[in-house]
Amino acid sequence: METIRDMEPPPHIVGIQHFVDYKSVDEILKSKDFRQGSHQESQPFFGGSLLTIDHGEHFDRRRLEAPLFRKEALEYYEREELLPLIAKSLEECERNRGEDGVVRADLCLLVRNMLARISAVTTGIDGVDTPERTDAFRTYVEQLGTGATVEWSTEDHGEVINRILKIRDGFVEEFYGPSVERRRELITAFQAGDISEDELPRDLLTLMYLHWNEDWDDELPLREATLYTVASSQTTTHAVPHMMMHLHEWFEAHPEDYEKRFDREFLKRAGHEAIRLHLPSPALLRIALKDVVLSDGTEIAEGERVACLFTPANRDTSVFGEDAKSFDPYREADGVKPWGFAFGGGEHTCIGRTLVTGLSARTDGDEGTDGTLVNIALALFEAGIELDPTEMPAFTELSYHDAYGTFPVILRNL
Numbered sequence: 001m002e003t004i005r006d007m008e009p010p011p012h013i014v015g016i017q018h019f020v021d022y023k024s025v026d027e028i029l030k031s032k033d034f035r036q037g038s039h040q041e042s043q044p045f046f047g048g049s050l051l052t053i054d055h056g057e058h059f060d061r062r063r064l065e066a067p068l069f070r071k072e073a074l075e076y077y078e079r080e081e082l083l084p085l086i087a088k089s090l091e092e093c094e095r096n097r098g099e100d101g102v103v104r105a106d107l108c109l110l111v112r113n114m115l116a117r118i119s120a121v122t123t124g125i126d127g128v129d130t131p132e133r134t135d136a137f138r139t140y141v142e143q144l145g146t147g148a149t150v151e152w153s154t155e156d157h158g159e160v161i162n163r164i165l166k167i168r169d170g171f172v173e174e175f176y177g178p179s180v181e182r183r184r185e186l187i188t189a190f191q192a193g194d195i196s197e198d199e200l201p202r203d204l205l206t207l208m209y210l211h212w213n214e215d216w217d218d219e220l221p222l223r224e225a226t227l228y229t230v231a232s233s234q235t236t237t238h239a240v241p242h243m244m245m246h247l248h249e250w251f252e253a254h255p256e257d258y259e260k261r262f263d264r265e266f267l268k269r270a271g272h273e274a275i276r277l278h279l280p281s282p283a284l285l286r287i288a289l290k291d292v293v294l295s296d297g298t299e300i301a302e303g304e305r306v307a308c309l310f311t312p313a314n315r316d317t318s319v320f321g322e323d324a325k326s327f328d329p330y331r332e333a334d335g336v337k338p339w340g341f342a343f344g345g346g347e348h349t350c351i352g353r354t355l356v357t358g359l360s361a362r363t364d365g366d367e368g369t370d371g372t373l374v375n376i377a378l379a380l381f382e383a384g385i386e387l388d389p390t391e392m393p394a395f396t397e398l399s400y401h402d403a404y405g406t407f408p409v410i411l412r413n414l
């Protein structure tokens, strides 16, 4: 099957100026003359969240949330949360052992379960512990993700928004409400001197309620939590199957590299290539705050919405070489990030990037982190992952996302 596709731009950006080369996309994303232009329709889910605010307000919010991604926080998440959660999710696959003794799983579902738990921990949602509760939480996050990315939906947009708002009420009742209540009680105890700051959870909701800003409306933490749960899970869940498919193809073509499936440095590079080639959305949209002339002379009028098509920009041969459209874990691209614009650029650059790619300090030892991509891929190879020869992976048809919908695998060592 063709694993690196040219994606059609979705209908709602047809007719607006497109930028497809690395240099223009970089210039627009870094420019202060633009503001966020995505998520115009998904305001009920993301409105006022970090992703949709700009400049001064954005700077203050980003600074407030930065402690979640400091080195010690990342080390804590990786060792205390991520690694046990990966192991637990794999153990649960044993329940799917067939009569032939073989454990089969759908990689998309497995990774979605792993990531649901990780995103619950960083956001501050309690009780995502049993398989049933994880399933329920994951389903909510997926639905919220559909609402939050309604711009890319192939269904009627108004109907999607109304349907998902009703579903969100269930999420609030079952997960969000009780989690907020517990955090507010802990913060009250901390402020009364009954517990120390160390005893407070390390997550987004605690941070927001601890540093409450009178300008916020009561539902802002819900929308910020929606952003975090969606942004942290749906991106990585799409990346892992791509990464595993490319590695499968790479090892078929380069059997001498097969032993590198346990080599963290190799896996890290493979992860970077997978996310460079497969972006989490079809485009990053921006709106010009004034008349702008780009360095190549292109004119953009004040108020004009433009689309940065970061998939072609990430395959720009002038930056990534003649074979930019292929997967090569040994690629060297000078002067640019190996993942290109996979995490965006400029002020909205992904705040969670280090959770995914790890802190570059470490490739072994106790210092730093490797990130979710390497840790998940390594655990899958240790579990003996193989494609299921009876059923090939298939891409999703439910949206314009470049993502697998099903990915049947065998976990040979479980």
Ligand code: HEM
Residues within 6 Å of the ligand: 036, 038, 050, 051, 052, 062, 122, 227, 228, 231, 232, 233, 235, 236, 239, 275, 279, 280, 284, 285, 341, 342, 343, 344, 345, 347, 348, 349, 350, 351, 352, 353, 355, 356
């Ligand atoms: C493979 C994984 C990921 C990819 C490819 C990815 C990609 C992106 C991209 C492209 C943006 C910029 C959007 C824009 O400019 O309009 C972004 C922003 C963001 N991401 Fe990620 N992301 C990933 C994982 C995560 C994780 C794990 C978190 C969790 C904590 C996260 C949280 C966010 C947030 C909160 C923003 C908004 C930042 C801002 O506006 O300042 N992402 N991400």
